Amino acid sequence: MGEIKPTGVFLTIRKESVNGFDNEILAEYVRKIPGVRKVWITEDELNPRPELILKEISQNNLKRFVLAGFEPGLYKTAFSNAMAEAGLDPKDVTMASFSESGITDNEHAKAVLFCSVHDVPFAEARRNGSAKVLPETLVIGAGIAGIQATLEIADSGNKVYLVERSGTIGGHMAMFDKTFPTLDCAACILTPKMVEVAQHPKIELITLGEVAALRGSAGNYEVTIHQKARYVDVTACIGCGVCSEKCPQNVYSEFDANTSMRKAIYIPFPQAVPNKYLIDPDHCRYLQEEKCGVCQKVCLTKCIDFNEQDKDVIINVGNIIVATGFKTFDAGRISEFGYGRFPNVLTSLEFERLVNAAGPTGGDIRFRTRDKKGNWVFKPEGDEPKSLALIHCIGSRDRNYNDYCSRVCCMYSLKLAHLVKEKLPDAEVYEYFIDMRAFGKGYEEFYKRIQDEGVHIVRGRTAKIEQRNGHLSLRTEDILNNRLLEQEVDMVILAVGLEPKDDAGKLAGLLNIKQGNSGWFLEANSSCDHSGSSKEGIMLAGVCQGPKDIPDSVAQGSAAASKVLQNIMKGKVSIPNEGLHDIELRAKELSTLREE
Amino acid sequence: MNYRVDPTFKTDLKKFGLQSWNDCFHCGNCTAMCPLSEDSFMFPRRAIRNMQMGLKQKLVSSIDPWLCYYCGECSDTCPRDANPGEVMMTLRRYLTSIYDWTGLSRKFYTSKAWELGAILLLGGLIVLAFAIFWPSISPELTSDGGVRINSIIPLRWVEYGDWAMAIIVAFLLLSNLFRMYIKIVHGAEAVKVPFFLYFKEAWRLIFHFSTQWSFSKCDGKKYWLWHWLLMSGYTIMFIIIVVFLPWFQTEEIYDPWHPQRLLGYYASFGLLFGLIAVIIGRLRKNKAKFKFTHVSDWLFIIMLLLTVLTGIFVHIFRLAGMPLATYYLYVAHLAILVPMIMIEVPFSKWSHLAYRPFAIYFANLKKAALKLQEKPGINFATT
Numbered sequence A: 001m002g003e004i005k006p007t008g009v010f011l012t013i014r015k016e017s018v019n020g021f022d023n024e025i026l027a028e029y030v031r032k033i034p035g036v037r038k039v040w041i042t043e044d045e046l047n048p049r050p051e052l053i054l055k056e057i058s059q060n061n062l063k064r065f066v067l068a069g070f071e072p073g074l075y076k077t078a079f080s081n082a083m084a085e086a087g088l089d090p091k092d093v094t095m096a097s098f099s100e101s102g103i104t105d106n107e108h109a110k111a112v113l114f115c116s117v118h119d120v121p122f123a124e125a126r127r128n129g130s131a132k133v134l135p136e137t138l139v140i141g142a143g144i145a146g147i148q149a150t151l152e153i154a155d156s157g158n159k160v161y162l163v164e165r166s167g168t169i170g171g172h173m174a175m176f177d178k179t180f181p182t183l184d185c186a187a188c189i190l191t192p193k194m195v196e197v198a199q200h201p202k203i204e205l206i207t208l209g210e211v212a213a214l215r216g217s218a219g220n221y222e223v224t225i226h227q228k229a230r231y232v233d234v235t236a237c238i239g240c241g242v243c244s245e246k247c248p249q250n251v252y253s254e255f256d257a258n259t260s261m262r263k264a265i266y267i268p269f270p271q272a273v274p275n276k277y278l279i280d281p282d283h284c285r286y287l288q289e290e291k292c293g294v295c296q297k298v299c300l301t302k303c304i305d306f307n308e309q310d311k312d313v314i315i316n317v318g319n320i321i322v323a324t325g326f327k328t329f330d331a332g333r334i335s336e337f338g339y340g341r342f343p344n345v346l347t348s349l350e351f352e353r354l355v356n357a358a359g360p361t362g363g364d365i366r367f368r369t370r371d372k373k374g375n376w377v378f379k380p381e382g383d384e385p386k387s388l389a390l391i392h393c394i395g396s397r398d399r400n401y402n403d404y405c406s407r408v409c410c411m412y413s414l415k416l417a418h419l420v421k422e423k424l425p426d427a428e429v430y431e432y433f434i435d436m437r438a439f440g441k442g443y444e445e446f447y448k449r450i451q452d453e454g455v456h457i458v459r460g461r462t463a464k465i466e467q468r469n470g471h472l473s474l475r476t477e478d479i480l481n482n483r484l485l486e487q488e489v490d491m492v493i494l495a496v497g498l499e500p501k502d503d504a505g506k507l508a509g510l511l512n513i514k515q516g517n518s519g520w521f522l523e524a525n526s527s528c529d530h531s532g533s534s535k536e537g538i539m540l541a542g543v544c545q546g547p548k549d550i551p552d553s554v555a556q557g558s559a560a561a562s563k564v565l566q567n568i569m570k571g572k573v574s575i576p577n578e579g580l581h582d583i584e585l586r587a588k589e590l591s592t593l594r595e596e
Numbered sequence B: 001m002n003y004r005v006d007p008t009f010k011t012d013l014k015k016f017g018l019q020s021w022n023d024c025f026h027c028g029n030c031t032a033m034c035p036l037s038e039d040s041f042m043f044p045r046r047a048i049r050n051m052q053m054g055l056k057q058k059l060v061s062s063i064d065p066w067l068c069y070y071c072g073e074c075s076d077t078c079p080r081d082a083n084p085g086e087v088m089m090t091l092r093r094y095l096t097s098i099y100d101w102t103g104l105s106r107k108f109y110t111s112k113a114w115e116l117g118a119i120l121l122l123g124g125l126i127v128l129a130f131a132i133f134w135p136s137i138s139p140e141l142t143s144d145g146g147v148r149i150n151s152i153i154p155l156r157w158v159e160y161g162d163w164a165m166a167i168i169v170a171f172l173l174l175s176n177l178f179r180m181y182i183k184i185v186h187g188a189e190a191v192k193v194p195f196f197l198y199f200k201e202a203w204r205l206i207f208h209f210s211t212q213w214s215f216s217k218c219d220g221k222k223y224w225l226w227h228w229l230l231m232s233g234y235t236i237m238f239i240i241i242v243v244f245l246p247w248f249q250t251e252e253i254y255d256p257w258h259p260q261r262l263l264g265y266y267a268s269f270g271l272l273f274g275l276i277a278v279i280i281g282r283l284r285k286n287k288a289k290f291k292f293t294h295v296s297d298w299l300f301i302i303m304l305l306l307t308v309l310t311g312i313f314v315h316i317f318r319l320a321g322m323p324l325a326t327y328y329l330y331v332a333h334l335a336i337l338v339p340m341i342m343i344e345v346p347f348s349k350w351s352h353l354a355y356r357p358f359a360i361y362f363a364n365l366k367k368a369a370l371k372l373q374e375k376p377g378i379n380f381a382t383t
Helices: A023-031 A050-060 A072-085 A104-115 A124-125 A145-156 A171-175 A186-199 A242-246 A287-288 A296-299 A349-354 A409-423 A445-454 A504-511 A551-568 A580-596 B009-016 B029-033 B043-051 B056-060 B073-077 B085-101 B103-109 B110-133 B155-185 B195-198 B202-211 B212-244 B259-284 B295-320 B322-349 B349-371
Strands: A007-012 A036-041 A064-071 A093-097 A127-132 A137-140 A160-163 A203-206 A209-215 A220-227 A250-252 A261-263 A310-317 A318-322 A327-328 A345-347 A369-370 A376-378 A389-394 A428-433 A456-459 A464-468 A471-478 A485-487 A491-496 A498-500 A538-540 A573-575
Touching: A007 A050, A007 A072, A007 A104, A007 B212, A023 A036, A036 A050, A036 A573, A050 A072, A064 A072, A064 A104, A064 A485, A064 B349, A093 A104, A093 A318, A093 A504, A104 A124, A104 A580, A124 A127, A124 A580, A127 A580, A137 A145, A137 A310, A137 A485, A145 A160, A145 A171, A145 A186, A145 A203, A145 A345, A160 A209, A171 A349, A186 A203, A203 A485, A209 A310, A209 A504, A220 A318, A242 A296, A242 A369, A318 A504, A318 B103, A345 A349, A349 A369, A349 A491, A389 A409, A389 A485, A409 A428, A409 A445, A409 A491, A428 A471, A428 A485, A471 A491, A471 A504, A471 B029, A471 B349, A485 B029, A538 A551, A551 A573, B009 B043, B009 B056, B029 B073, B043 B056, B056 B085, B073 B085, B085 B103, B085 B155, B085 B349, B103 B110, B110 B295, B110 B322, B155 B322, B155 B349, B195 B202, B195 B349, B202 B349, B212 B259, B259 B295, B295 B322, B295 B349, B322 B349
Parallel strands: A007 A036, A007 A064, A064 A093, A137 A160, A137 A318, A160 A203, A318 A538, A345 A491, A389 A428, A389 A491, A428 A456
Antiparallel strands: A127 A573, A209 A220, A220 A310, A250 A261, A327 A498, A369 A376, A464 A471, A471 A485
């Protein structure tokens, strides 16, 4: 059994600079470790002088030091010099940096301290053997990031389960008309990938599925997926659409961002994958009240089965990629903009559908009007606006809502302004921004291009919108021009920010991964590992880790796929010791082993 | 015009109640949200910018803080929680101390010891004066059962005291107003104002002093009404006790419908109602403008409330025929009233009764003068 040399521990945690760590708790813990003779906290001795250290060495007969906390290297020289002067080995000063160890809480800090006192590397003590990795992978969420990761892993010859909650894959990108900054057609990029997913022999697509439970550990996770009933036999349905034609129930279409109506038996959009119909059980008259059932009667292939039940699918996978995406900010929360009260105040997502050639108006920009049943929709007939305004930073960079920048809104607003100019060349377009964030490759050039197209880009956040005799009146401070603007326009587009999905917390709990302050899933390391999560064998891709645009989401999808493939190729993953007690035991063990 | 940047300015403003100085990221939401902000007087964002930069000369000569009536909508909707409304409030305190040439205002705003000390000193002097010249108290009642209120001290003495106080306060306030005028109209952002405009625009002074019309545009009619009741009650009472004291403070008790009593009752009601509304608001903190209360705000409210309450009880005890209680309370009433007026009116929060209408007057002078120069689209205030 190895004896621990008399040790002095110096904690370099400044109270005001670090969240989550508590000087007192850590100091209390360290004092109880056998061998520790003296514990300082930075607050007591902000700048330890060599003569002070020397005094402590002789008083307590110290033989080595541990400097732990944040930037302990700052103090190393003083301690090494003191050690040398006392005739001890100046190298016996151990650094234990919390940030380098990637830890975020008191318990892990204790473990790091314990290992340092025992002179055992933390990473070593944390490792608890390794496990074999199953070659199958689960990808949760089939937006562009999930699709990209799925395809890359499947192309390497490994099986992928792709779970999607809705009736089709494609995610938000499928709703967009164009991508910035190249103005490529979004569907032309995405649909081939979607078709590839549908046809790939190594991909098993589970739509209407949600992760319900997770068991096991890295390398061999057992995942229960709850798959909702589709009520349509996918193998038999030929997608003729007679059922939908006859269905009497009108429901707002989620795919069109609630700007058009669909039926209760529907296909989300013409290029959906799988390209088969499904029934919305919340609105189907038969499933709700056992009345109607007309779709079943008219179906040519008799593929509708109202008795289909939800089922649980259990799969075993070695790695999991989480790519669950985002929801857009609810613009109705900011009452000053009148979203929900004024029909022609739209969110950017609604406008994406409006300008989309495959959208409710076939891409013509029209006012929102009521249909025969009184629902607010976009219809191909009707008037077009003569002036439009875009307002940036809705729900983003706002301490009343979300503190962070959503990163995509500046660029998509410029893109939407361009699309307006393309479709309505005579329309006046105004953009109100706080700061223009055109940070990516080709983005600044795109910004210049939109300015050249004659869009009036004004610096100043619009404060409120009022509706006056059919027009919308916007009040803004034109900061760079030193005046107050009272601008009347026909249509306003609110550039809503991105938010974590409502049940991101639930998924984080199921998978036992961490979330950051704003609810986005926490990456393994904020500077050099964005696609790893806080847990071994679970990767992150796309916006669920933090707001990002399509190129970045795709890149992160690829990165996550490469991490998965790395694990599969190695064939094993290391399994960490999580609890403090386990790490302590292992550290003692290692320390004894070294002595022998 | 060149301006000096003063990096220590914001530290100085902290003493006047500034909460945070670097939250604002200049989105302009506050200025656009403000119901009173206009092209020629855009606030509060620009004032915040000047504050952040430490452009002291520019702030000292700006009217904007006085044009803000603090509805708090800017603070409620500010994306950065930068509290623009409170910055404007802080600047008003600061400007009050700048206009004051005696330097006392600054002392009172930045030091509790000075403010409390001055109040206690003045109050103590009043009590002392009564103690030394303690006149004969007649326990007899008047024929109608009231206390002989004027037997504690000859009414003429109180009247002389009133006039002396009024002259001192008026002198201080007018000299400070003159300094305000020089800074705003002839200061860093000077405009040449033709002489006749001073008369042409003078109606605004009276109109805005008596109605606070801008306030009604700012915050809905409810708060305006509260404030107007408070203000009108105060003004009526002030005029009665300073100018018409012999008519008001009579030994004889008139019947309740006499104008003397009606006016007194109206003024007391207005004051009490307005004060209670403000106190409830500040305790509940349900609006942005009530959230942060500087020491000077509370002191003023409390002193005014005590003045009103002692005044009301003097009246009640007098009617009830309780001589001793009346006399003691009368001394207390004066001991609170005198420091309240002497300190709050020229040096502290109450000075806004003069600065606000004059600010509107000066603002309109500048606007009208610029209009005469016929240079549309040019703003004299530049960022």
